[in-house]
Amino acid sequence: MNLDSLLRSEIQKAITALFNQSVEQLQLQPTNAEFEGSHTLVCFPLTRISKLKPEETGNAIGQYLVEHSGMVSRYNVVKGFLNLVISDSVWVKVFESIYANPNYGITPATGKELMVEYSSPNTNKPLHLGHLRNNFLGYSVAELYKAVGYNVHKVQIINDRGIHICKSMAAWKLYGNGETPESSGLKGDKLVGKYYVEFDKNYKAQVKQLQEKGVAEADAEKQAPIMKLAVDMLQKWEAKDADTVKLWSTMNGWVYSGFDSTYKRMGVDFEKLYYESNTYLLGKEEVLKGVEKGIFFKKEDGSVWVDLTADGLDQKVLLRSDGTSVYMTQDIGTAILRFRDFPKIEGQIYTVGNEQEYHFKVLFLILGKLGYEWAKKCYHLSYGMVDLPSGKMKSREGTVVDADDLMQEMVDAARVQTLELGKIDDMTKEEIDELAEMIGLSALKFFLLKVDPKKRMMFDPNESIQLQGHTGPFIQYTHARIKAILRKAASMNIVADQNSLQKVTGLEPAEHEVIFKINQYTNKLQEAAREYSPAIIANYAYELAKEYNQFYQAIPIFNESDADKLKFRIAFSEVTANTIKKAMALLGIRVPERM
RNA sequence: GGCUUCGUAGUACAAUGGAUAGUAUUUCAGAUUCCGAUUCUGAAGAUGCAGGUUCGAUUCCUGCCGAGGCUACCA
Structure with missing residues (x-):
């Protein structure tokens, strides 16, 4: 028994009886502390049908309620606001019904399903303060939807491939001396993060050295031996070179076990994990299909684009001229895969920072163009950055809070x-x-x-x-x-x-x-x-x-x-x-x- | 430049177009013979600027000022 809806229907009855009309939307709000009562009806919008001044409208409704409804024991009108005093018997009844229901507030299962993605970190660095906001938000929104009757699937996409992890791998290979989480007692994600920092340090030094020898900055950045090693590893990984894949999977394993203990302490969980390395090729297929259907177009150099100028956006690349996928391509594939895995979900919630708002706008548009009805039910749960009193968190300045x-x-x-x-x-x-x-x-x-x-x-x-x-x-x-x-x-x-x-x-x-x-x-x-x-x-x-x-x-x-x-x-x-x-x-x- | 989000007490956060703009913190003044004072009560203090729509604007619209973000064959 919801007090507000009961009261609303009583007010509706009063309005019908008094003015012979009904109203779609009643403005009911909590009464200000300085006045007597708990619920306040805003009377200004009702003057149109009452043909009375706001005060008179309030008095008429208030009096009617006191006389005809058992709910209201007293009322007062201040300007156009009708303050209602609910009778004790109603308060007690409302309380009783809540007391009698141990599941008060919870909507029984509706049969609806939904997917919530959150966390989704890169695997080259430990989690920081920003991830905490992400994880707590995603977890909580998932719980909220459960409470309103949804069957919710919590997932994340793990960005386990790419140049970032290769940088850690390169530095570890050069300076690691075989260090493992077991040998040094360092948490796995911290260890890999340490080598990512190590990479950066040495890379910068090498670039500087080359520049001092007269090499131009852009060239120096490409020629730095450690960068060349990282790029080489990425290529070897894509070619499925056994040693590289082995190191990659070992180091990612360290990261995952580190993340697991962090997630455990955070109190968050996931039903299923998606790995970029497993899904990054799937989007490509869909994009090529889209080209055949004329949804996307190919430029002379072979790159594939989508034209979103009609939607007020730009053209966006979906496949590079060398045929490789970009981030968007992979997200298209992952989304489609998820709806195959969970055919009953009506939509997806993506918990991702607001710097990617444009990205998701584009993604949802593309999925719609590909003919997926559920694209309309996808939502980017965008959140703002977390700042510190000292300013922004910047990894370069070492102000990141772990x-x-x-x-x-x-x-x-x-x-x-x-x-x-x-x-x-x-x-x-x-x-x-x-x-x-x-x-x-x-x-x-x-x-x-x-x-x-x-x-x-x-x-x-x-x-x-x-x-x-x-x-x-x-x-x-x-x-x-x-x-x-x-x-x-x-x-x-x-x-x-x-x-x-x-x-x-x-x-x-x-x-x-x-x-x-x-x-x-x-x-x-x-x-x-x-x-x-x-x-x-x-x-x-x-x-x-x-x-x-x-x-x-x-x-x-x-x-x-x-x-x-x-x-x-x-x-x-x-x-x-x-x-x-x-x-x-x-x-x-x-x-x-x-x- | 274009697109976009945001400007509320000293500080950090609230406010489906509705009353004298709430709360915390801070400062000051109070409350414990009583169930747990990490509590409660009172006081002080704010809507960036200029217009517009409205009976009524923190909220909607326009312009300006200020702060983020996006605008890569990066992720």
Whole structure:
């Protein structure tokens, strides 16, 4: 039973009775704190059919509702705003229906399917802060769609081939002395990343040396021996040279096992991985088919292009003159392959940074031109860059924040602060570790998810480890404190039941506010999925926790002498805790029983 | 240059075309005989500039100023 839709239909009835007309869209909004009431009807748009001033329209509807609808007990009109006071019996009924439904908020399976791609890093460098935003976003959006009834497939494309990995391979071969993750104890992705940096360092030195000998810069860049080695390796790899492929697969293996442990700590998962090395040739076939059908065209030099000038874009190359694929070609193939693998998905969500907006615009247009209906259902979940207080993250300037280091830093800070509070002195070391992990990652995830994905954001490491304010740990704390209340209630054998809930009257304003928030959960979920925005859920969870804290501060629960009211408040606290827990789970954030 | 996204308190973030623009942080002033004060209450402080549409604009439109991104036979 959704309070808002009930109220809407009552208002519709009033409008029909009073003005003999109906309205498609009612503007209902939460009442400002300074006025009495919880729901406010905006009356300005209704004056057209009421033929009355906004105030008079509000009064007429308000009076009708009080007289004819059991829902509204009082009303007041301020300018053109009709503020409605919902009667306690309705609040209690709304609460009861939520309390009775353990799956409150969740849409049952609809049979619809969807694919979400996220992460998709290159294999030459460890994951950094930007990847954290990507992974948390993609994971959360996938969870949001599950919650609204979709069967969701989480995937990623791994860019495992190309010159970038060959650079690491070349440097390792020259300077590695056979180093392995086992021999040096270095995490696999870090080790490969180290040689990528090593490549860059030596490459630059060699170019400089050549230039000093009078070689022009452009030539020097091509002649540098280490670059020649890397290019040579790429060619050998494409020719399937056994030794090169072996080294490639060994080094990629190191990276994958490094990534795996990072993903595990992040708490993200994938149903299926796609590898560029397996799919990069598939797009070529489709592109050549497109040429036959006249969708694409071939230039004199043999390169293949698509003309998107009619769509307001440019011409875009799809195959080089030597016949090799570009990134776009591979993405065409991968998309088609995915719909073959999962024929029931209605679309794909690509979680990729906003610097590739143009790329995806082009990709979706091309897929449409190739006749794939599902192209319309593909969505680029574009997100803004993450900046640091010191400015942009730049690998060249060494200001990139490593994902593993950052997670560790957050967890360490969480441990220190939690121990200081001293509420967990009886916990074992393992329990404390687990708790620190939960809190540290919550600080990080919440900070990155509370901002609208589209927007560029600032990540301040110092601020983010503050475990107070508009943060994940604040919400976790609220949850843990409610759990303490519930433990106490259980020890006192206070058990809520439907019968005692029904007898409750005289709710406090703070209780209305919290029920109002809990009642919003379903709508917020729909909105968050529709907008592809975990930020909506993050802010919702925060508001709910804050609202409950106000109730908690204002109303002593166990001092209540009315047994029914006491039981109601316990049930009420329980529902709040569950809703917080479910909302946070959608963000990939766990909440502790104690902290 | 063309295309595109964004400019909200000192700082970081909110606001389906609706009320006196919310929240956090910061600063100041308060609250704990009571369920966990990492909490709560109060105060101070903001829509880049100029127009337009509207009963009403942070939101929509135009121009300007400022900041990103894209504009490769790179990925």
